[in-house]
Amino acid sequence: MIDEVTRSATSLASVDRSLRLLEELARSGDLGVTEIASRIGAGKATAHRLVKTLEARDYVVQNANSTYRLGPRCLYLAQGVEAGLDLRSAALPILAALRDRTGETAQLTVFDEGDVVYVEQVTSRKPVRSVGELGGRAPAHCVSGGLALLAFGPPESVAYLTARGESSPTPTAKQRWLDLDAELSTIRTAGYAVNRGGFQPEVGGVAAPIKDVNGIAIAAISTCVPLFRLDAVGVTTLAEAVIAAARDMSVLLGADPG
Numbered sequence: 001m002i003d004e005v006t007r008s009a010t011s012l013a014s015v016d017r018s019l020r021l022l023e024e025l026a027r028s029g030d031l032g033v034t035e036i037a038s039r040i041g042a043g044k045a046t047a048h049r050l051v052k053t054l055e056a057r058d059y060v061v062q063n064a065n066s067t068y069r070l071g072p073r074c075l076y077l078a079q080g081v082e083a084g085l086d087l088r089s090a091a092l093p094i095l096a097a098l099r100d101r102t103g104e105t106a107q108l109t110v111f112d113e114g115d116v117v118y119v120e121q122v123t124s125r126k127p128v129r130s131v132g133e134l135g136g137r138a139p140a141h142c143v144s145g146g147l148a149l150l151a152f153g154p155p156e157s158v159a160y161l162t163a164r165g166e167s168s169p170t171p172t173a174k175q176r177w178l179d180l181d182a183e184l185s186t187i188r189t190a191g192y193a194v195n196r197g198g199f200q201p202e203v204g205g206v207a208a209p210i211k212d213v214n215g216i217a218i219a220a221i222s223t224c225v226p227l228f229r230l231d232a233v234g235v236t237t238l239a240e241a242v243i244a245a246a247r248d249m250s251v252l253l254g255a256d257p258g
Contacts, residue, residue, distance in 0.1 A: 017042055018050050022059065022070065030067040072156035076112060087210065087219050088120050090252050095122040098223065098245040102238055105131050105224040106245070109145035109207075111153060112137070114161040116146040116220070130203045130224040138199045141180060142173040144207035145220035147193035151184040152209035152217035158184070173198040192239045193220075197227055204230040206238040208246035213254035221246045 020040045025031060031039070037047035051068055054060040058073035091108045098106040099122040108120040115137040123131050140146030140161055150158050158180075168174040176183055176198060187193045192208045207222030223238050230238075251257045 014050065017046070018054060021047070021050055021054065022074065025060070025068065025070050026074075030063055030065075030069045032067045036068070072154065072160070075154060075156065087249065087253075090249055091120045091221070092122065094245050094248055095120060095221070098122070098221065098241055099124060101241050102223050102233065104229075104233065104238070105129055107132055107145065107205075107222045107224055108210075108219060109143075109149070109222065110219045111140060111146070111149045111157055114140055114164040116140050116143060116149065119219075121224075124224075128226055128229075130200075130205075130226050132224060139167050139169075139173070141176055141183075142168065142170070142195070142199040143222075144193045144195035144205035145222040147183065147187055147195065148207040148209045148220040148222070149217050150180075151187040151193065152211065154216055169199060170197055170201055172196060172201075190239075192243055194235055194239075196230065202227050206230075206235060206242050208239070208242040209250075210246050210253070211250045211255045215255065218253075219249075221249060 017040045021036055024036065024039045033044055033048050033051060036051065037044045040047060040050075042050070051060055055062060055068070055071070058071045060068050061071040062068055087108060087110075095106040095108060103124060103126060105124040106122045107118055109116040109118055111117075118132040118134055118136050121132055121134065123129065138146065140150050140157070150161065162180075166174070166177045168177050192206055195205045195207075197204060203224065204227040205222045205224045207220045209217035210219040210221055212218050221242055223242055225233060225238070247257065
């Protein structure tokens with residue numbers, strides 16, 4: 001029983017020091033192991049072990065001069081916080097307006113570990129409609145929201161996806177994986193992404209990026225449409241609507257309205 005209590009206390013101390021380590025890097029920028037150890041109140045060996053654990057999970061990156069800085073995984077945490085605290089509350093009226101304008105389901109997605117996660121939606125009132133599951137996931141290259149996030153998000157997003165490896169549920173997505181660079185270039189030029197059956201063969205969608213004050217996509221807004229109705233409604237019509245909605249949400253986050 002004493003050993004169990006001791007192990008629990010040791011684990012909690014390690015978690016606390018790991019969090020303090022990240023906070024120090026966020027506050028001060030690049031730091032060496034000796035400086036990190038001093039700031040978190042640990043021995044150099046302990047600090048080195050914590051740094052290497054965080055580095056293995058991409059929360060910390062080692063520089064050429066052997067100092068350490070925050071890694072790309074911290075960006076995903078920041079995106080999740082921003083999406084959870086700000087975007088969802090701001091999204092509902094804009095999603096509702098998008099649904100009313102297009103007649104189709106409007107969705108809000110964020111990027112996580114090579115997937116997109118559906119964090120909010122307003123469902124179409126039409127009897128035949130496409131919907132997602134809140135909290136559900138899809139490989140980012142398989143859906144319009146994910147493509148928009150890959151095209152306009154940080155470069156680490158694409159790197160994370162490709163490092164994870166190909167995972168495509170449909171022939172459309174398999175081909176898209178092979179042509180991913182060209183597809184993302186096309187999306188950047190157009191300003192929006194189109195999906196035709198990439199995740200579910202009978203479902204399509206059009207998405208645009210929601211950008212932060214730095215012009216980086218932190219989420220995407222999309223319409224989810226039965227594939228047979230996508231061209232009938234019109235890709236251009238849907239694109240104009242999602243771009244306008246994404247711009248409205250971006251402005252709320254301090255992005256340049258232009």
